[in-house]
């Protein structure tokens with residue numbers, strides 16, 4: 001059986017100290033028959049789409065140069081079957097690094113196109129999103145990070161199955177973060193199934 005192409009987007013700013021990364025690594029170890037490409041977002045030198053870069057992008061698209069280095073992240077993203085994201089819960093969503101990544105890969109003509117009715121059609125292989133997060137408090141109704149990423153993945157990239165794995169209340173005095181993180185593994189099977 002061919003291996004599943006997994007793209008792991010690591011938006012864990014605290015590096016090895018990150019509990020989100022620890023949870024994600026434990027999840028990744030459970031995926032059978034996987035070819036995992038790890039992208040530490042902090043090390044990619046991602047830039048925002050400012051006026052000059054937007055102009056450059058439009059020019060490359062107009063020339064049909066969708067394999068230009070400018071689109072390297074979009075093209076890697078296009079080939080992945082499962083997208084696994086590890087992002088701590090920051091300011092009710094996620095670190096801006098992850099938004100920068102999406103700004104770099106959401107590109108009409110490379111990762112999706114518009115049909116005649118103006119609806120996005122995926123040009124990616126993505127089947128599944130697994131979004132892994134940890135929070136100091138409780139996320140409750142304020143799940144803006146996952147909700148946003150899920151909408152992008154489903155509406156632009158045609159993802160059919162989205163799963164959230166979260167460990168919450170880690171910074172609340174009196175809670176036992178180690179026990180909460182260990183218990184979060186009970187969510188792995190739903191994401192793998």
Ligand SMILES: Cc1cc2nc3c(=O)[nH]c(=O)nc-3n(C[C@H](O)[C@H](O)[C@H](O)COP(=O)(O)O)c2cc1C
Nearest residue numbers: 014018019020088089090091092134135136137170
């Ligand atoms: C910049 C920043 C913003 C945060 N914002 C929130 C927040 O809005 N709500 C919350 O419950 N915890 C918040 N936290 C706490 C983190 O969600 C929590 O410590 C999380 O487990 C950090 O993940 P990590 O260990 O992977 O870095 C924030 C932490 C930082 C550093």
